[in-house]
Amino acid sequence: PSIHLSIxxxxxxxxxxxxxxxxxxxxxxxGSTLVRRMxxxxxxxxxxxxxxxxxxxxxxxxxxxxxxxxxxxAEGRNPAxxxxxxxxxxxxxxxxxxxxxxxxxxxPPLPEKRAEFVWHKLSADNMDxxxxxxxxxxxxxxxxxxxxxxxxxxDKILHHFLTEHGWKEVVYETGFQAKADSRIRALSATxxxxxxxxxxxxxxxxxxxxxxxxxxxxxxxxRVADRLYGVYKVHGNYGxxxxxxxxxxxxxxxGLQSAGHHMDAYAASxxxxxxxxxxxxxxxxxxxxxxxxxxxxxxxxELTQFELEMASQDLISKKQQHEELxxxxxxxxxxxxxxxxxxxxxxxxxxxARIKLLEELIAEGEDTxxxxxxxxxxxxxxxWVDMQRFKEQKDKDLxxxxxxxxxxxxxxxxxxxxxxxxxxxxxxxx
Amino acid sequence: MSVxxxxxxxxxxxxxxxxILHPLSAAEEPLSVTVNLGGDKEAGLTNGTPVETSSPASxxxxxxxxxxxxxxxxxVRDPYAETTETRxxxxxxxxxxxxxxTMETYITYRVSTKTTRVEFDLxxxxxxxxYQDFDWLRTKLEDSxxxxxxPPLPEKFVMKGVVDRFSEEFxxxxxxxxxKFLKRIADHPVLSFNPHLNAFxxxxxxxxxxxxxxxxxxxxxVKYVAGGYKxxxxxxxxCAMGEYLDTFNQKLGTIDxxxxxxxxxxxxxxxxxxxxxxxxxSWVGLEDELRRPLEGVxxxxxTCCGAxxxxxxxxxxxxxxxxxxxxxxxxxxxxxxRKRDQSQAEYEARxxxxxxxxxxxxxxxxxxxxKCQDKVECFNADLKADWERWQSNKRQDFKQLxxxxxxxxxxxxxxxxxxxxxxxxxxxxxxTEDKTSETN
Numbered sequence: 001p002s003i004h005l006s007i008x009x010x011x012x013x014x015x016x017x018x019x020x021x022x023x024x025x026x027x028x029x030x031g032s033t034l035v036r037r038m039x040x041x042x043x044x045x046x047x048x049x050x051x052x053x054x055x056x057x058x059x060x061x062x063x064x065x066x067x068x069x070x071x072x073x074a075e076g077r078n079p080a081x082x083x084x085x086x087x088x089x090x091x092x093x094x095x096x097x098x099x100x101x102x103x104x105x106x107x108p109p110l111p112e113k114r115a116e117f118v119w120h121k122l123s124a125d126n127m128d129x130x131x132x133x134x135x136x137x138x139x140x141x142x143x144x145x146x147x148x149x150x151x152x153x154x155d156k157i158l159h160h161f162l163t164e165h166g167w168k169e170v171v172y173e174t175g176f177q178a179k180a181d182s183r184i185r186a187l188s189a190t191x192x193x194x195x196x197x198x199x200x201x202x203x204x205x206x207x208x209x210x211x212x213x214x215x216x217x218x219x220x221x222x223r224v225a226d227r228l229y230g231v232y233k234v235h236g237n238y239g240x241x242x243x244x245x246x247x248x249x250x251x252x253x254x255g256l257q258s259a260g261h262h263m264d265a266y267a268a269s270x271x272x273x274x275x276x277x278x279x280x281x282x283x284x285x286x287x288x289x290x291x292x293x294x295x296x297x298x299x300x301x302e303l304t305q306f307e308l309e310m311a312s313q314d315l316i317s318k319k320q321q322h323e324e325l326x327x328x329x330x331x332x333x334x335x336x337x338x339x340x341x342x343x344x345x346x347x348x349x350x351x352x353a354r355i356k357l358l359e360e361l362i363a364e365g366e367d368t369x370x371x372x373x374x375x376x377x378x379x380x381x382x383x384w385v386d387m388q389r390f391k392e393q394k395d396k397d398l399x400x401x402x403x404x405x406x407x408x409x410x411x412x413x414x415x416x417x418x419x420x421x422x423x424x425x426x427x428x429x430x
Numbered sequence: 431m432s433v434x435x436x437x438x439x440x441x442x443x444x445x446x447x448x449x450i451l452h453p454l455s456a457a458e459e460p461l462s463v464t465v466n467l468g469g470d471k472e473a474g475l476t477n478g479t480p481v482e483t484s485s486p487a488s489x490x491x492x493x494x495x496x497x498x499x500x501x502x503x504x505x506v507r508d509p510y511a512e513t514t515e516t517r518x519x520x521x522x523x524x525x526x527x528x529x530x531x532t533m534e535t536y537i538t539y540r541v542s543t544k545t546t547r548v549e550f551d552l553x554x555x556x557x558x559x560x561y562q563d564f565d566w567l568r569t570k571l572e573d574s575x576x577x578x579x580x581p582p583l584p585e586k587f588v589m590k591g592v593v594d595r596f597s598e599e600f601x602x603x604x605x606x607x608x609x610k611f612l613k614r615i616a617d618h619p620v621l622s623f624n625p626h627l628n629a630f631x632x633x634x635x636x637x638x639x640x641x642x643x644x645x646x647x648x649x650x651x652v653k654y655v656a657g658g659y660k661x662x663x664x665x666x667x668x669c670a671m672g673e674y675l676d677t678f679n680q681k682l683g684t685i686d687x688x689x690x691x692x693x694x695x696x697x698x699x700x701x702x703x704x705x706x707x708x709x710x711x712s713w714v715g716l717e718d719e720l721r722r723p724l725e726g727v728x729x730x731x732x733t734c735c736g737a738x739x740x741x742x743x744x745x746x747x748x749x750x751x752x753x754x755x756x757x758x759x760x761x762x763x764x765x766x767x768r769k770r771d772q773s774q775a776e777y778e779a780r781x782x783x784x785x786x787x788x789x790x791x792x793x794x795x796x797x798x799x800x801k802c803q804d805k806v807e808c809f810n811a812d813l814k815a816d817w818e819r820w821q822s823n824k825r826q827d828f829k830q831l832x833x834x835x836x837x838x839x840x841x842x843x844x845x846x847x848x849x850x851x852x853x854x855x856x857x858x859x860x861x862t863e864d865k866t867s868e869t870n
Contacts, residue, residue, distance in 0.1 A: 206716070213713040220706040227699035234695055237688045245681040248674055252825050259832070395719040402723040403857055406730065406850045413847035417840050424836035430829045 034153035035144060039068040039081070040162065042140035045132045046085070061132055062087050063139055067162050084165055088113070091139055093171060094161050098152060099293075100176045103300040104383035105152060106390040108145035109289030111138025117218040117281065119226040119274075130275065134282055141286070151386070186299050189306035196305050197380055203387055204298035211291035214284050221281060225274050236267030255430035262423040269419065273412050280408065283401040287394060294390065297383050304379050308372040315365040322358040325351060520544040521616045521631065523609035526601045527558075536560050537596070539605055541612065543631045549623065555632050561586070563636050564608055570626040571615070572762075576769055577812040578621060579820055581614040582758035583607070584751065599743075603751050610755075614823070620812070662778050664771060665810070671817060672767055679760045686753045693742055700738050707731035722860060726853040733849040741842045745835070752831050756824070763820070770809050777802035 034040075044064040052058045066081035091110055098107050115131055125131065143162070146152045157174065160167040242260030246253040525540040543555040564583055571580045584607035594600060615621045630636065664672075710728035714721050777799070784799045 209716045213709070213716060216709045217706075217713070220702065220709045223702045224699070224706050227695065227702050231692065231695045231699050234688065234691050237691075238685075241681055241684045241688065244684075245678075248677050248681075252828065255829075395717075398720055399723050399857070402720075402727055403854060405727065406854050406857075409730070409850045410847055410854075413843040413850070416843040417847070420836045420839045420843070424833055424840070427829060427832040427836060430825060430832070 033150060034147040034158070036148075037070050038147070038162070039070055039073055040140075040143050040147055041066050042136050042143065043083070045136045047127070059127070060087055061127070061135075063136055065143070065162060082163060084163075086161075088135070088139075090161070090168070091142065093168070094157070095142075096180075097157055097171050097174065097176050098146070098155070099296065100180045101155070101157075101174075102151060103181075104297060104379045105149070105386050106290065106293045106297055107152070108142055108149070109286060109293055110142055111135050111282070112285060112289070117215075117222045117285070119222040119229070130278075134278060137279075138282060138286075150389075151382075181300070181303060186303050189303040190299065193302045193306040194309055196302050199384070200298045200301045200380070204295055207291045207295040207298065210294070211288060214288040214291065218281060218284055218288065221277075221284075225277065229270055229274060232270035233267050235263050239264035239267070252430045255426045255428070258429075259423045259426035262419055262426065266416070266419040266423075269415055273408075273415070276408055276411075277405075280401060280405045283397070283404075287398060290390070290394065294387065297387065301376075301379055301383060304372070304376040308369070308376045311365065311368045311372045315362065315369050318358055318362050318365055322355065322362060325355050325358065517617070518546045519616045519622055521612045523605055523612060526605055528596060535596070537601055537604075539608060541631060549628055550632065552632075557631065557634065557636075559630070559636070561604070561608075563630065564611065566636070567626055567630045568611075571621060571624055574624060574626065575621060576766070577809040578618070579759075579763050579766055579813075579816040580621070581611050582755055582762055583611055584755065585758070599747055603747055607751060607755060618816075618819075662775075664774070667814070668767060668770065668810075671813075672764070675760050675764055675767070679757060682753055682757050682760070686750065686757075689745060689750055689753070693745055696738060696742055700735060700742070703731060703735050703738070707735065723857055726856060730846075730849045730853050734846045737842045737845040741838055744838045748838075749831065749835055752827065756827075759820075766813065770806075770813055773802075773809050774806050777806045 042063050043066045046062050046064070047059060048062050049057060049059045062085040064083055064085055066083045068079060068081040072079050088110075095107060095110055098105070111134070114126065115128075146158060147162075152158065157167070157171050160170050164170070239260040242256045242263065246256040246260070249256065520543065522542045523539050524542065526537050527539075529536050529538055538558040538560045541555075541557050541559050543550070545553060545555075561583075565586065568580060568583055571578075584604050615624075615627060621627065707728050710724050710731065714724045714728070717724060780796075780799050780802050784796055788795070
């Protein structure tokens with residue numbers, strides 16, 4: 001148990017430090033990000049039970065968010081941190097708000113809702129302490145990423161989330177839920193848009209690929225972990241048989257018996273090794289989910305571009321109608337034109353009224369097109385900046401993750417050598 | 431080399447047991463023997479006479495000559511060697527060759543002998559033998575030396591279609607086992623003087639009908655009437671031997687099963703690991719900055735796969751066969767124990783019968799009964815000595831086997847560790863390279 005604790009502690013510190021390092025280097029030409037002004041951490045997790053929305057008893061986990069002003073820390077004062085407890089669902093609410101409010105930003109993902117890519121031993125249960133612990137780390141990582149983002153870190157709702165108990169009312173007041181794009185609209189845009197920005201299409205393709213590779217990797221890794229577990233555990237059987245065998249031996253007995261103990265230790269060592277490797281899996285999962293966020297930004301572009309195209313199309317057709325009415329020349333087929341031909345033209349007053357209406361609509365339409373153009377261009381501009389930022393971050397993070405993975409493998413090899421060397425010494429004493 | 435009182439080998443002499451000290455009972459004493467075989471009734475062996483008087487080469491010059499010999503290196507490390515100065519029979523099995531004829535295909539092995547013993551006409555021999563010949567030799571030894579533990583041969587039958595009898599690995603494994611078999615016999619103070627061994631090592635064409643006469647003479651006393659005689663009380667030490675062998679056999683079986691299970695698990699792990707490596711490789715094409723680390727990881731995984739394959743091969747080629755050999759050894763030892771029991775039973779039965787007759791007509795103890803008693807006591811003495819010897823060899827064998835297993839595993843991890851460490855160096859170099867180019 002104490003070994004477990006020290007491992008968690010060291011990993012916690014490791015992730016803390018690596019997160020901090022990343023965030024302190026964060027590009028922030030828009031001023032200092034929140035994380036520089038405030039120390040944030042998700043310190044603890046606790047089980048709670050209470051009545052849910054349908055008045056049924058449920059058990060859930062809450063996480064303690066602690067914050068402290070950075071300058072106090074820097075000055076060496078050690079004030080007690082402000083703290084509040086939040087559930088996973090509240091983190092989800094915050095993220096959804098950010099997604100809607102900043103559709104041009106690749107919004108950092110949350111740790112997974114349910115345990116996926118598990119290998120057999122790992123509990124898929126949300127209440128499992130290991131799962132809760134890794135989720136705690138993941139939630140902290142999420143907050144740190146958001147708080148160090150040049151745009152997101154300035155959001156007032158984020159601030160409320162971190163410091164105010166009554167944040168939910170505030171976030172609902174923003175009415176963000178109404179602004180959310182309908183899925184159907186977004187999907188329709190994907191299929192019908194004519195001239196999306198090529199770079200965004202490439203980026204969307206990239207996000208698909210990234211998602212595919214990370215999920216393949218996670219699945220393969222889980223299978224490997226499962227098999228490796230089996231290999232190590234079978235060696236434990238040597239421990240038992242050596243012990244039994246040593247009972248009938250004279251000179252060989254001691255050596256065999258102690259070698260057997262080392263075989264037991266070897267078999268047991270796989271548990272910690274694979275637990276540590278879960279953190280590598282978590283890093284991959286973060287980018288699996290990040291790929292989703294990247295795709296969302298590209299989809300938003302498709303949507304804004306599509307809406308612009310629709311608005312432009314609409315404007316053109318209205319202008320054409322106006323021209324027809326004004327000049328009397330029918331260029332395109334229209335029902336009105338047909339009825340005019342059959343039943344005679346309408347009265348001049350009616351025509352005038354319709355021309356006037358069209359002119360108003362055209363004016364509106366031109367405004368709409370202007371708006372949509374600005375919306376589209378702004379989205380493209382801002383999204384492109386953030387996607388570049390994301391790419392740099394991803395390259396750096398994944399590179400470090402791969403290096404850390406290599407470090408873990410080395411550690412595993414060293415342990416293996418140690419165990420077998422111990423056993424060898426015992427064999428030599430046989 | 432100490433010159434002690436002349437001692438005879440109990441099993442080949444007619445002396446009463448009380449006068450004989452078994453040469454093997456003092457295991458540390460080096461043996462140097464001159465042998466007069468061939469019709470000598472008093473086949474007493476004298477211990478301690480320096481060899482130079484009767485053999486073509488003196489011990490010391492033999493030693494010197496052999497120092498230059500490559501074979502000596504291997505034998506020096508041989509756990510069966512008593513001490514190099516006193517061994518005068520060196521046997522090696524090597525050079526497997528395939529023979530293809532219209533009737534059959536088989537492998538022959540070169541059996542090389544170097545010796546200073548007088549029973550051998552020449553100091554060196556080189557003959558070619560196939561498995562059948564080894565099998566013949568073993569049968570002959572079992573029949574002519576029923577009181578001794580005869581080392582086992584590798585398994586005779588292999589399922590055609592399941593195992594390739596001509597694959598390099600199979601032949602290599604079998605050859606090592608045959609080599610061990612001969613070495614154990616050559617190092618045995620009694621078995622190494624067996625005429626069948628001599629024939630095996632020297633005859634150009636092994637006439638396998640040789641020794642038939644010997645077989646029928648000795649066979650009688652050994653080919654035992656089942657259900658004829660019943661054993662009254664087995665001496666405790668032989669009971670202990672039987673129990674030990676039973677338990678030991680069980681443990682061997684368990685270890686074999688565990689080793690096979692490990693091989694299976696490792697093989698499945700290897701399959702997944704290979705797949706895992708290809709996922710990294712396929713990702714490379716998508717990235718630019720991450721290309722190197724991804725390729726690097728894929729490369730390391732491939733290296734680990736290779737190392738794992740080697741480990742598996744080693745275990746199945748070097749570890750499992752030795753275990754199986756010992757299972758066969760245990761089986762043949764249990765047979766010898768049974769024969770000992772039978773021999774004791776016969777003696778007891780005859781003794782009882784003779785005592786009854788003696789009470790009736792006051793005739794002296796018949797010679798057969800005395801002969802039986804001698805037989806039993808010789809058997810017991812031989813067996814005890816061989817047992818000690820076997821225990822000692824077994825300890826060496828398993829020490830070597832298990833240490834070897836540990837070494838192979840250590841080696842495997844070392845290979846993997848080296849691969850990952852060089853990746854880190856590579857990536858960190860690149861990192862500093864990039865940093866300096868950025869600041870420039």
